[in-house]
Structure formats: structure tokens, C-alpha cells
Amino acid sequence: MLTWDMTWSLPKVLNINDPAKTKPTRLFSGEDLTISVEVAAKRRQVETQYMAYRFGKASFLISRKEEKSRYQLDTHDTDFRFVRTLGRAWDLPEPTKGYSYPDQAQTYFQNAQFLRIFESSYVEQIDNLLYLGPLREDPQRQYTWSGSNPSDVGPRGERTVEAILAADERGEKRNVRKRQKLMGFQETIAWWLRELGLIESFQVRELSEGSGLFRVFVKKTAASSEAALTDVGFGVSQILPVLTLLYYAPEGSSILMEQPEIHLHPAVQAGLADLFISVAKVRKLQLIVESHSEHLLTRMMRRIAERDTAYGNVSNDDVAVYFADNREGRSNLDNLRLNSDGVIENWPKDLFGDQFGEIIARETAVIKRRREEA
Structure with missing residues (x-):
């Protein structure tokens, strides 16, 4: 099982209107977008368990149905609901490319067109990586x-x-x-x-x-x-x-x-x-x-x-510092606490070698050698 999340800031405030209304009616507004994905290995293939975009306080989720390789589209933390297109009551296929809703989401639901905006924003963000x-x-x-x-x-x-x-x-x-x-x-x-x-x-x-x-x-x-x-x-x-x-x-x-x-x-x-x-x-x-x-x-x-x-x-607040360490055969990233005075409060042992220890050892060796030569 592998899960991952990515959050990014949009270039400007994004406003999404209700596609079911003739008069512009704002549904959602925000400056940040988050994608969350979970995949699992099934029969030697990678299978998406769920994919969700979170915008504002709402989540738009496509998830795998139990015991089926079919998917359902849903929302969380909002009163908005996707409305089925008449005569298209079928399940959805698996999400494509790990970030994109299947094309059928646009045809099976009357008011899902705005999901393309999330996908395009993700592609733009990855293109600028x-x-x-x-x-x-x-x-x-x-x-x-x-x-x-x-x-x-x-x-x-x-x-x-x-x-x-x-x-x-x-x-x-x-x-x-x-x-x-x-x-x-x-x-x-x-x-x-x-x-x-x-x-x-x-x-x-x-x-x-x-x-x-x-x-x-x-x-x-x-x-x-x-x-x-x-x-x-x-x-x-x-x-x-x-x-x-x-x-x-x-x-x-x-x-x-x-x-x-x-x-x-x-x-x-x-x-x-x-x-x-x-x-x-x-x-x-x-x-x-x-x-x-x-x-x-x-x-x-x-x-x-x-x-x-x-x-x-x-x-x-502009800088994050992580120390990569291998413990018991596993790589770990430790977040180093960098305070407002530019001091790392939890400096790892031997981060760049024991600099002060080397100085002390050198001075001790000099003192010892001079005593022996005296």
C-alpha cells in the first residue's frame, strides 16, 4: 500500500460556480489545492484505491468499490452532490494516470465538469517541477x-x-x-x-x-x-x-x-x-x-x-531542514528545528562530523607530544 499527498498554492484565487445554474452561483472558492492518492498491488498490478482533490473545505473523491474493480464518485465535507446524467447509472472505471478522473465522470454526471480544472492545475504544477x-x-x-x-x-x-x-x-x-x-x-x-x-x-x-x-x-x-x-x-x-x-x-x-x-x-x-x-x-x-x-x-x-x-x-519560516539518517536498514527524514535566531535546536550527532571533538583531540595530541619532548 502506498499513499501520498501534495498541496500547492494556486496563482490566484479560484472560484467555481454551480454548472447546474444559469445565473453564476459560486460553489467553492480557495487559493490552495490538495491531491491525495492511495494505490495497492493487486495481482501483480498497481490498482488505485482512491484519489481525491481537496479544494476549500470540500473533497471530491473517487474510490474503489468493495469486491469490484469499479469506482464511485463522491464528496466529503460539503452539501454539494454530483447529479447523475439521465440513463447513465453505471459505475466508473479506474482513475487514469494517478491524478485524473476517468472521462466518464464528465458524461455520467451533469455537474462534474469543474473537476477538469483540478487536473489541469496539477499538470501545470508538475510541468513546473x-x-x-x-x-x-x-x-x-x-x-x-x-x-x-x-x-x-x-x-x-x-x-x-x-x-x-x-x-x-x-x-x-x-x-x-x-x-x-x-x-x-x-x-x-x-x-x-x-x-x-x-x-x-x-x-x-x-x-x-x-x-x-x-x-x-x-x-x-x-x-x-x-x-x-x-x-x-x-x-x-x-x-x-x-x-x-x-x-x-x-x-x-x-x-x-x-x-x-x-x-x-x-x-x-x-x-x-x-x-x-x-x-x-x-x-x-x-x-x-x-x-x-x-x-x-x-x-x-x-x-x-x-x-x-x-x-x-x-x-x-521560509526554510525547512531535514536530516536523512539510516536506522535499522530504513531511511528516515528527521525535521531539524530551526529557530528564529538561525540555530538548529536538535542538531544531530555527527551531522558534519565531530568538528569540536577533532579540535579537542588535536590539542590533546599537541600537549601530549610536547610533554614527551620536554
């Missing part, structure tokens, strides 16, 4: 682009340069902080690379007009000569997909990111926290980040303590 993995593509000497518009940078960042060129071609502008002037897409990427202390300048240029071949040029310092991306530190190419995705994704997207700190030195790892605060606030992104970086976490804790930062106001 983007992923970047921990193993990202090595930098290339040159890149090809035929004018395509990728949906994201790819799970390995393999479409990063395409995304940069597509955004530039569309003339997209971005704001790295509130109340600052808008910048071009490449200019935005270059701004953050300088802010993080990685390089001085960044630009993607076509090798010759109409060739469709492009090269990424960077300058390490203001006094440095321009060089190809392949000729500078590996970390620049690894953070480039991170930066690009955060500014290429549509506003309001949810982004899953694994180990964005790979191949970055500690100061840049800490700077990622500032980047995340900025895009979360300015671009309204939800970031789900899996990381092993103590520097990223401690910078985020510091920003929470400071509250009002150059990258945006951030509080402990």
Missing part, C-alpha cells in the same frame, strides 16, 4: 545551437548553453535583487559568477555568423586574458547549470537539485545560500536541495539570524 542532478556535463570546447527553446537545462545540465542562448534570443530580462535594474540573461549569469568570486566576466558568442557554433568565453580577473570555459577552473562549468536553471525556470516553479556545491570551494558553497535566498524571494521559486555542504547550511543559518539581508528578507 524541474530537476538538476549531481553529475553534470563536463565543459565543451564549443556548443551547437539551432534556435531551439529547451524546457530546462537537462538533468545533467547538458542543455545549459542552449537555454542561455534561447533566453537571450527572446530578450528576457532578470532582476537579481528587488528594486534593482533589470539585466539581460547573460548579464545576470555573469553578475552572479562575479558575486560568488569565481570569474570576472562571462559571455557566450557565436564563432562566426550563421555557423550555429558557440563558445563560452570567460575572464578570471579584470587583468586576465579571455579564455574558453574549458581552460578555467572546473567549478565554473559545474555551477553554470545551477545558475542558468534558477533564472531560466518560469517564476513560481519548484526545483529539485542534488549537491549543487560539487567542485566548489567553501566560500562559493556558502554563497549558494545567498543565491537561493535571492531567487526564492525575487522569482518566487521553491527550492528542494539535497546537499552535504556545511558551508551552505551555516550561511543560511547566519542569514536567518540577520533577517534583513542584501539578498532579501529570510526567516526560519
Whole structure:
């Protein structure tokens, strides 16, 4: 048996009118939507037990009938009732795709058309769920682009340069902080690379007009000569997909990111926290980040303590921290209590190793060695 729930906020208040009334009569209104699903393995197949959307205080449920592979449509916590279409008193088939009512729900019931709104909202939300993995593509000497518009940078960042060129071609502008002037897409990427202390300048240029071949040029310092991306530190190419995705994704997207700190030195790892605060606030992104970086976490804790930062106001209510632990062969997620001072109140044992224990052991060893040498 597997059950799951997902809740999301709608872009604006949704009002649903009674489809049975000629004059607009509001039935439901709300800003949040929740889907709940339960599936079970039956005869080596996955079978949906129930699926429900909750909107406002009402639930709209399709559930499996006992001893039958047929389903019924019902409501909970509301006086609203689905009305059967005359001559269509049949049971419903199983829900499709794990999130969608069967097509028959629209034809067997006179007033079920609004259910499509819930399904469309779910699809839109999933389409705006983007992923970047921990193993990202090595930098290339040159890149090809035929004018395509990728949906994201790819799970390995393999479409990063395409995304940069597509955004530039569309003339997209971005704001790295509130109340600052808008910048071009490449200019935005270059701004953050300088802010993080990685390089001085960044630009993607076509090798010759109409060739469709492009090269990424960077300058390490203001006094440095321009060089190809392949000729500078590996970390620049690894953070480039991170930066690009955060500014290429549509506003309001949810982004899953694994180990964005790979191949970055500690100061840049800490700077990622500032980047995340900025895009979360300015671009309204939800970031789900899996990381092993103590520097990223401690910078985020510091920003929470400071509250009002150059990258945006951030509080402990904006951040959730979980510690993945393996106990008795099972993975567990422990919610770490992060207070308003940026302090984790239930810090797990050896979260990043026993740092203070290492210092004490080192000092003890020094004292012992000096005594022996005296």
C-alpha cells in the first residue's frame, strides 16, 4: 500500500460556480489545492484505491468499490452532490494516470465538469517541477545551437548553453535583487559568477555568423586574458547549470537539485545560500536541495539570524531542514528545528562530523607530544 499527498498554492484565487445554474452561483472558492492518492498491488498490478482533490473545505473523491474493480464518485465535507446524467447509472472505471478522473465522470454526471480544472492545475504544477542532478556535463570546447527553446537545462545540465542562448534570443530580462535594474540573461549569469568570486566576466558568442557554433568565453580577473570555459577552473562549468536553471525556470516553479556545491570551494558553497535566498524571494521559486555542504547550511543559518539581508528578507519560516539518517536498514527524514535566531535546536550527532571533538583531540595530541619532548 502506498499513499501520498501534495498541496500547492494556486496563482490566484479560484472560484467555481454551480454548472447546474444559469445565473453564476459560486460553489467553492480557495487559493490552495490538495491531491491525495492511495494505490495497492493487486495481482501483480498497481490498482488505485482512491484519489481525491481537496479544494476549500470540500473533497471530491473517487474510490474503489468493495469486491469490484469499479469506482464511485463522491464528496466529503460539503452539501454539494454530483447529479447523475439521465440513463447513465453505471459505475466508473479506474482513475487514469494517478491524478485524473476517468472521462466518464464528465458524461455520467451533469455537474462534474469543474473537476477538469483540478487536473489541469496539477499538470501545470508538475510541468513546473524541474530537476538538476549531481553529475553534470563536463565543459565543451564549443556548443551547437539551432534556435531551439529547451524546457530546462537537462538533468545533467547538458542543455545549459542552449537555454542561455534561447533566453537571450527572446530578450528576457532578470532582476537579481528587488528594486534593482533589470539585466539581460547573460548579464545576470555573469553578475552572479562575479558575486560568488569565481570569474570576472562571462559571455557566450557565436564563432562566426550563421555557423550555429558557440563558445563560452570567460575572464578570471579584470587583468586576465579571455579564455574558453574549458581552460578555467572546473567549478565554473559545474555551477553554470545551477545558475542558468534558477533564472531560466518560469517564476513560481519548484526545483529539485542534488549537491549543487560539487567542485566548489567553501566560500562559493556558502554563497549558494545567498543565491537561493535571492531567487526564492525575487522569482518566487521553491527550492528542494539535497546537499552535504556545511558551508551552505551555516550561511543560511547566519542569514536567518540577520533577517534583513542584501539578498532579501529570510526567516526560519521560509526554510525547512531535514536530516536523512539510516536506522535499522530504513531511511528516515528527521525535521531539524530551526529557530528564529538561525540555530538548529536538535542538531544531530555527527551531522558534519565531530568538528569540536577533532579540535579537542588535536590539542590533546599537541600537549601530549610536547610533554614527551620536554
